[in-house]
Amino acid sequence: xxxxxxxxxxxxxxxxxxxxxxxxxxxxxxxxxxxxxxxxxxxxxxxxxxxxxxxxxxxxxxxxxxxxxxxxxxxxxxxxxxxxxxxxxxxxxxxxxxxxxxxxxxxxxxxxxxxxxxxxxxxxxxxxxxxxxxxxxxxxxxxxxxxxxxxxxxxxxxxxxxxxxxxxxxxxxxxxxxxxxxxxxxxxxxxxxxxxxxxxxxxxxxxxxxxxxxxxxxxxxxxxxxxxxxxxxxxxxxxxxxxxxxxxxxxxxxxxxxxxxxxxxxxxxxxxxxxxxxxxxxxxxxxxxxxxxxxxxxxxxxxxxxxxxxxxxxxxxxxxxxxxxxxxxxxxxxxxxxxxxxxxxxxxxxxxxxxxxxxxxxxxxxxxxxxxxxxxxxxxxxxxxxxxxxxxxxxxxxxxxxxxxxxxxxxxxxxxxxxxxxxxxxxxxxxxxxxxxxxxxxxxx
Numbered sequence: 001x002x003x004x005x006x007x008x009x010x011x012x013x014x015x016x017x018x019x020x021x022x023x024x025x026x027x028x029x030x031x032x033x034x035x036x037x038x039x040x041x042x043x044x045x046x047x048x049x050x051x052x053x054x055x056x057x058x059x060x061x062x063x064x065x066x067x068x069x070x071x072x073x074x075x076x077x078x079x080x081x082x083x084x085x086x087x088x089x090x091x092x093x094x095x096x097x098x099x100x101x102x103x104x105x106x107x108x109x110x111x112x113x114x115x116x117x118x119x120x121x122x123x124x125x126x127x128x129x130x131x132x133x134x135x136x137x138x139x140x141x142x143x144x145x146x147x148x149x150x151x152x153x154x155x156x157x158x159x160x161x162x163x164x165x166x167x168x169x170x171x172x173x174x175x176x177x178x179x180x181x182x183x184x185x186x187x188x189x190x191x192x193x194x195x196x197x198x199x200x201x202x203x204x205x206x207x208x209x210x211x212x213x214x215x216x217x218x219x220x221x222x223x224x225x226x227x228x229x230x231x232x233x234x235x236x237x238x239x240x241x242x243x244x245x246x247x248x249x250x251x252x253x254x255x256x257x258x259x260x261x262x263x264x265x266x267x268x269x270x271x272x273x274x275x276x277x278x279x280x281x282x283x284x285x286x287x288x289x290x291x292x293x294x295x296x297x298x299x300x301x302x303x304x305x306x307x308x309x310x311x312x313x314x315x316x317x318x319x320x321x322x323x324x325x326x327x328x329x330x331x332x333x334x335x336x337x338x339x340x341x342x343x344x345x346x347x348x349x350x351x352x353x354x355x356x357x358x359x360x361x362x363x364x365x366x367x368x369x370x371x372x373x374x375x376x377x378x379x380x381x382x383x384x385x386x387x388x389x390x391x392x393x394x395x396x397x398x399x400x401x402x403x404x405x406x407x408x409x410x411x412x413x414x415x416x417x418x419x420x421x422x423x424x425x426x427x428x429x430x431x432x433x434x435x436x437x438x439x440x441x442x443x444x445x
Contacts, residue, residue: 261292294337350377
């Protein structure tokens with residue numbers, strides 16, 4: 001019945017399929033295809049595929065551009081000279097041009113290699129001058145006699161003040177130094193708490209603006225003795241190219257000499273009393289590659305001068321050995337350098353963001369470290385009457401007074417903290433130790 005319902009087309013299709021199947025069976029195509037497939041599988045099992053040799057890539061590597069600054073290299077141009085000026089005026093003293101910046105040297109540098117002057121003979125002149133000063137201080141006169149002469153000079157000058165109307169209280173401020181520790185702390189607390197309204201040293205009253213704790217500012221009348229002072233051209237010299245970061249006087253009365261450091265890492269010495277017509281008394285060196293942050297001249301050994309800079313180096317200039325030796329190096333910046341008046345075996349320096357490090361020169365190791373401020377420490381000063389009393393100023397806007405005897409590794413409590421609205425750049429004790437003077441930038445509106 002089913003075959004009767006098929007159409008003509010469907011019947012022909014079925015007949016073609018049947019005929020093709022009979023033809024394929026007669027040719028034995030299925031059996032031959034099965035045999036061929038089996039043979040191919042056996043051949044694949046016995047053969048091994050040989051990997052082609054890989055050719056090396058010849059692509060050009062990608063070069064990442066980096067600036068000279070990130071690679072620690074000096075700029076490819078010197079730019080304008082630091083003393084460039086359209087209306088050039090001749091200065092009383094000349095300064096030699098800077099040498100190309102050299103990388104940090106982790107070791108000693110001879111004074112001859114660090115010398116940046118025009119004539120190398122000047123280096124030997126400075127060495128002999130410093131050694132002569134050190135010899136006079138050690139052999140000629142004792143340190144006590146040296147400063148007794150300074151004291152007599154101060155008394156003589158102060159007597160002139162009294163004749164011209166200077167208050168006697170200023171003389172007491174300089175010469176009468178309290179020896180009792182409790183009295184010293186009491187005077188400091190009075191001056192900084194507001195009982196004594198003025199926070200300044202008696203010597204500078206009438207010279208600078210006097211700022212009171214209530215925010216008012218008063219300008220005192222300038223003293224007649226100060227008005228009689230004048231500035232002579234021979235006492236003006238340009239020591240260094242660029243901005244001067246620190247200036248120190250040699251602590252001696254036999255010769256007027258200063259040391260200064262700039263932002264390029266240079267150290268300059270100026271002998272004001274130089275009488276040689278061929279010499280201007282200025283000697284320029286470059287022991288550092290970053291801004292100089294501190295210069296320390298030891299009172300009883302002036303032939304040895306410590307210097308620090310922002311690159312984390314502390315060097316010792318030894319005039320006897322004629323070398324800038326490396327004392328300490330670190331990865332953090334060093335922003336200030338100081339030393340206790342009665343302790344010449346330790347260095348105090350501000351390191352990193354608010355850290356204070358005490359470095360033992362004898363062992364070459366750090367004896368104590370504290371985090372005293374929230375930002376960098378700009379200055380460290382010690383009280384002349386009690387060297388355990390220390391003052392620090394910081395960019396965090398505070399000036400603090402500390403007692404080193406009560407400070408431990410886990411406890412750092414201040415005796416007094418003075419807060420300012422902006423960064424405090426310096427904090428120094430008065431000669432008597434009873435007052436603390438601080439400086440900061442004040443914007444005028």
